[in-house]
Amino acid sequence: MNNKSSRGKTGITEKIFKKTIDEYDCEIESLKKRDDYSPVFDYFLNTIKISLFPENGRKNRVNPLAGILCVQAPPEILHALGVDSIKLCSGSIYAQRLSSDMPVLMCPVLKSLAGALRFHNSAAVSPDCFIIPTSCDWVVKLPEMLNQELPEVHFLELPHIKENEKSQSRWLEEIYGLKDRLETLSGKKLNKRNLRDSIRKFSDAWAEFNMLIEYRRKGILPNIWFTVIANSFLQDDIEKWTEHIDIVLRKYKQDKNESTDSRVFLAGSPVFFPNLKIPLLIEEAGMHIIADDICTCERIFPGAVCCDDMTIHGMLKALSERYHKACICPTFTDNERRVNNILNTAGTNEIKGVIFHVLKGCHPYDIESITIEKKLKERGFKFLRIETDYTKEDSRNILTRLEAFKTTL
Amino acid sequence: MGYNAGIDLGSTAVKVVIVENKEMIWRQARPTVPGQEALAMGMLEEGLKETRKKRSEIEKIAVTGYGKNLVKEAHTVIDELSANAKGAFLLSGGKARTVINIGGQDIKVMRFSPEGKLTDFKMNDKCAAGTGRFFEMAARILDVPVQDFGSLSEEAGEPANINSTCVVFAESEIVSLMAGGAETGQIIKGLHESVARRILSLTGSTSLEDDIYLDGGPANNSGLVSAIEDELFREVFVFPYCQFTVAYGAACSVLI
């Protein structure tokens, strides 16, 4: 498997890699044992593993592969240029072992990712390019911490102010930069037709995904499967993903609304497979996650790109605005709309409580939890902040809190 | 009128109470051991014997605490925080709005509505700093029983300066303080202050509503109570049987 790094290191890497695969398989197995499991989810459970085997992502394909982190980089451009993508998030505890040389207080997502990238680095095939918007400090310093082990990182400098002309055109510049980078990577030229088609495909995917969100809102689709489907976004071909969502939708079409009580909103740091600790504990405590604003779940992609000016510039501008202006990642200076989103979603879906998930070391979310707590409590919502990481030792403690939280609803 | 039993399977102690119409007629606490559900049931049998009641007279058994799902005989399983709120509210005669529970592994700060319903709470993470465990550790190093902590700290003068609330770090700090010739009482006083600070950091002194009640095993420690009072700038009340509030609350939750 490895021809790049030295032998001794390989041994450990390989062992940890196997452990990680086991971790994924274990989680998949336990999900398959659930009562609400259905074979329609198999596709998503399988694709979710692709990030471990980037080479699987382009089996029988000649397309270049790009790893993509965070939700601000428009995958439409990748797709238009025929670049395959994998989502770089990682929820593996074992992968963190490979990054134990990094700061202790590092955000678990990035720590896990750093480990996983070391698998990639030693894998036969690794992504040709990493596309990383500078959404937080950990992300910015990641390649440095990885000691240039990454082949090629393309940063997109994310302007932290949204509603200002300078930053918008700054971000557009970054999108143009991404386009140029991907054009050299793929050897193709972005043209009107392929970009338009790509935008349409993602719009369609968003439309289907949106139905999925609706089903979850109604309590038809269990949250955990929604999370799995959302997590598998961009791991495989977008059209296939859309098709399989359609299959899921058809399965649940006949189901009637379940009037669920203890409906909660899950906000905060990313939840990524196989770290489904928080959603599973919430479920165990007898609550139902009806909505979330997590960037690996509901917010996985903004979709809904539309533009009047169908030139390349027009479409790139539309993409740049759509992925920047409405993004409610806490990295932005003014994020009032994030609170508004929670308030509105909770208000229209009979949600009384908001659980705010903070991954230890995930500073933007940590910082924002304070203001959000204040604002939500003002409006009479119950709020529970849970700060945790990928380890499972605190499960009992969290469960105690969740159970008590349920009684307060 | 029947009787109810409340069992609190805590991390350091198992507490069992028998309640007759909101009246705690029997209580007992034992350290947690493996097989705590059997221990708890044994304790209940003991209690029945002492109060000369029959098992059939117990209408309901309510269980709470970390091990709450282990007891098969349980009629009701209730979470610790709700049980605690209930218990504290009833014991304070409906006066309490805020309760600080210092347990074996965690510190919980609860606030409840005038009707005694839990509205909001804070709880520490997996770190056991400032909990019962912390005092147990200190007792072991200082070779003084935990029960004496209160009186010792009251007699002491200036508190020793202890910066760390972490069980691991505080241990080495205590050792070095002892080596430096500090009196045991001073060290204990210092420990109390550091724990009080830890509690404060969890709650934020301003967000607490009067009246503040303290419960959980360590609340028996008068030194700790006064340290907390100093830190919060407010009077803090302690329930007479502060260790049993949760078990009592669980038992009472069945009543209403």
Next chain:
Amino acid sequence: MKFLIEIKKCFLSLLSHFFLTAVFLFQSVISTAELNLPDTDIQSNSYLYFQYDAKGKEADGSAYQVLKIRTNNTAKNLSEFDSIEAYCRKSSRPGKQDYMAYRVPVEKLNNEYYVKIKSGNYSIFDVYVSGNYKNNTYVAQTVFYLFGDGLKGSTGKPGLVKLPEYLPVFELTESPQNYWPQTGNEFRFLCRVPEGSGSIKQMIVIIDNKKVSRIFTDRNGKFEYIPAHDIKLNKGGTSSYKEIILLNSINRNGKNYTAAFNLLVHRSRTAFLNVKNGAVLFTVSIIFFTAIVLIKRRTFKYK
């Protein structure tokens, strides 16, 4: 090649546009050179004519026009005339006329005689005034439009009378602009004279009390008159006008009949339009602005 030359010509004339318009200001006489025809008996005669005076709108929305009655000969006072009578005919358009008319009062103020025509709706008026002086009969005539748009459409049906037969009248048979007579327009007249007076073969054009030219009838017995463009009118505003008096005279039974028709003309609206130059200017502007947009428009720079 020819096309190119044409374009070039257009372009040059376009460039000279502002120059030319400036020159207009200083030109005093271009087209209306006075014709110094020898005086004839007609001109030496006195005549009665209308002079357009105040025009406006009443508060009720009806329009009015005041016409002063003047004589060319200042020596002859109008008060010496007997039986000054004014008639008015309303007709829908030129050429469709009957001889029924109604009397309008001749008013007198400060030794000035005038008639005031009022209309509550949109109408054409033929106004006549006749006066006798010794052996001579003088007729003044004019045609104008009133754009009344008032509450009262018309003030009932006036008692119609037949125009006195002896009146020689001008009949404007063809006028290209139906309400806005302009210089450069072609006006055709028919002169009707009282029975047995023979026919009128010529008339005289008088502008500013000076004889300008003499017009003869054509084969159909019509007079054709094209008022020349006038730089003064051009420089004036849209509503500036000039009055041209057309005069004819006949002798019948030893009596002189003199008729003066007052033709009010505005400056020409179309004579000075140049679509070709406009089109060139337009094309040049289009090219110019397109170039500006293409050069100056914000290009998104990324490099």
Next chain:
Amino acid sequence: MIGRIRIVTQHLMFIFLIYGGRAGIKLGHSLPCFACPYVSGCSGHCYLMALQGKWGFEFAVADLFSYEGFRVLLYFAIFIFLIILLSKFWCGWICPFGTFQDWLAILRKKTGIRESEFSWKTRDGLKKVKYVLLAFLIIIPVLITYAGLHSDFSLPFCQICPAKPIMPLFTGNVDHFALDYTNVITGTFSALSIIIAAAIIVGSFFKDRFFCLFCPMLPLIQLFKKISLLRFEKEADLCSGCGNCHRMCPVDIRKVSDERSNKAVMDEDCILCMKCQESCPEDNVLSLKFLKYRIFLTSRKYFIRNNRS
């Protein structure tokens, strides 16, 4: 969906207003849109002409309490009534000159040329131009009447309005493209008119609704926004700020996307084309109401249906 209804309406109104007079339709002189009176056989006139001339301030001051004054007020009242009834619908759905500009924009899209953009500062600066024009078209007629300004300055706005040369083209009349050598004033005005027409044609080709950025009718309509039966409102709390609406807006109104608290987002430049509503992917954010009846409310469902490939 709405876009299609709008295009059909625009074309019907175009035909109706340009050729309707030939079928004997007379809508009067108070239309709040660019139905140019210079088009022979048009069925109604732009109010700006009445305002500058016969039924405008010039006469209103003199004879306000007469029948003539009454007519001035009547035409003004009809104008207000039409605005109250349809507000900016006149601009986005009826105005034939607007439709003409939309054709140019369609032409641009067909040729694949990108739309021009203004910087925010420039765009905000342009807003003032229409007030300057409005001031001129009110002041000059008054100056003619009371200060002896040359009467060739009459109808100053019509004389430079790009609709005057362009709209009569649809009835085969090219006269207004002529240079008028009558005198310096007419010459200058006619040259200006041709140059402005060219500028607006080029402008509207490269930028949606370019003339609407300067149109003095807009502030007049805006005056009656408060009493108009049509309401365009934004529920700012529900807005995700995605910017679709701003991008789709032909007149680049930023407020509709960036407004965070105020309900009233119908900017003076708004032409009620409803493109922002069509492009809004969030539920219930932008609503258009007639009295209390809702004409259109944004919804995600509509957005998805409208954008399905």
